[in-house]
Amino acid sequence: MKESNEMTLTVPAIGVNEAFVRGAVAAFAVQLDPTVEEINDIKTAVSEAVTNCIVHGYEGKGSGDITVKCSAGGGRLHIAVSDAGVGIPDVARAREMFYTTKPEQERSGMGFAIMETFMDALEVESAAGSGTIVKMEKRIKGKADKAD
Numbered sequence: 208m209k210e211s212n213e214m215t216l217t218v219p220a221i222g223v224n225e226a227f228v229r230g231a232v233a234a235f236a237v238q239l240d241p242t243v244e245e246i247n248d249i250k251t252a253v254s255e256a257v258t259n260c261i262v263h264g265y266e267g268k269g270s271g272d273i274t275v276k277c278s279a280g281g282g283r284l285h286i287a288v289s290d291a292g293v294g295i296p297d298v299a300r301a302r303e304m305f306y307t308t309k310p311e312q313e314r315s316g317m318g319f320a321i322m323e324t325f326m327d328a329l330e331v332e333s334a335a336g337s338g339t340i341v342k343m344e345k346r347i348k349g350k351a352d353k354a355d
């Protein structure tokens with residue numbers, strides 16, 4: 208089995224960190240030799256997960272942190288994005304396309320659907336009051352396999 212590599216990042220759940228975390232995860236993913244398309248898929252999914260922590264995670268609770276853990280190995284990238292905020296009372300419902308608790312803020316309820324589309328696996332663990340963890344996996348076929 209190939210060696211695996213890990214990183215953990217904790218930052219405040221504030222708007223500027225959406226681009227920072229997206230970029231940091233993309234930089235970490237480079238070791239798997241992804242295509243530009245694969246990197247873009249990862250950035251899109253991470254952006255949705257982190258935005259959710261910022262927009263919904265600490266609603267009514269003031270502020271808190273986002274922790275992002277990544278591991279790379281065996282041609283796979285695992286990403287876990289978590290907050291210690293309000294949690295999601297009904298995860299199945301929240302994952303439905305177009306379900307949003309913030310329609311007045313021009314949210315479209317597409318975040319989880321986008322994560323699911325751009326990644327190979329998505330798991331959401333949450334309960335009201337206990338924070339949220341979103342685990343995603345991307346299999347990296349990489350440039351080497353696409354040479355011809």
Ligand SMILES: Nc1ncnc2c1ncn2[C@@H]1O[C@H](COP(=O)(O)OP(=O)(O)OP(=O)(O)O)[C@@H](O)[C@H]1O
Binds near residue numbers: 263264265306308320
């Ligand atoms: N980290 C989180 N903490 C608390 N609630 C969350 C979190 N992430 C998602 N949710 C809940 O799940 C719902 C669906 O999330 P989703 O990302 O699919 O849509 P959205 O954020 O409402 O809209 P969009 O992502 O299209 O802007 C949210 O409206 C919110 O109620």
Ligand SMILES: [Mg+2]
Binds near residue numbers: 258259
């Ligand atoms: Mg969202």
